[in-house]
Amino acid sequence: MKIATWNVNSLKVRLPHVLGWLEANPVDVLCLQETKLVDEKFPAAELAAAGYRSVFSGQPTYNGVALLWRADRGWDARDLTVGNPRFPDEQKRLIAATFGDVRVISAYVPNGQAVGSDKYDYKLRWLDALAAWLSDEIAAAPRLVVGGDYNIAPADADVHDPAAWADQVLCSVPERERFGALLSLGLTDAYRMFEQPPKTYSWWDYRQLGFQKNRGLRIDHLLVSAALAGSVRACSIDRAPRKLPQPSDHAPVTVELGPAEAATA
């Protein structure tokens, strides 16, 4: 079973990229963030024509998350949850559903804008509430994957220029402590379960030739629960879509789980 996550920075603009990527990488479940689409405009029909069913939670202009899954797997999106029941929030940043025996969550963590700002405070509170909710979720569904744009570079190895980013938003100690709190729930950063090429990131600024110079951050993650950690076979970041014309500034990340696929085949 393959599960991926991708911040597409407008699904309206990026739909051709998503369709093309899914054709080349037919993952079982894809978590999307920053769809920036109201539900009435979600391209469910186009995705269905490409073989993917979808559930989604959007709003005008900002945020918006979705889960896509292969129609030919025969799954329904069970126990659909939109938002964090423990954190009332106008912003559409969370969606969860169970596919087969794996619960999948697509999360768009707030950016935080700048350390000390109101948005930063909201980010920390949002992350505290996320941890509280995930504790419940893991207890109810031990086989769980949280894919998303976490807007946190967990360690300096995830930052192209750690000195320049030190204590800045996305890299500050309180944010990294929140990421650590998620790991304390038994979650594991699937990417770091394997030896990886150095200086691999998942986001590059559109400005200053950020991608060409590989001035990036690794802020998109797939966290797997303890019950699933032993099933993880691979995890990688695909830079290819970032090279296409009019790309998202984020790259997709994919995790492969072992025995579950055979069990559902």
Added chain:
DNA sequence: ATGGCCCGTAGAACGGGA
């Protein structure tokens, strides 16, 4: 040295992103 891009909502710039 500063800001340098992209998206949505606009229907011109501006907020937001990271």
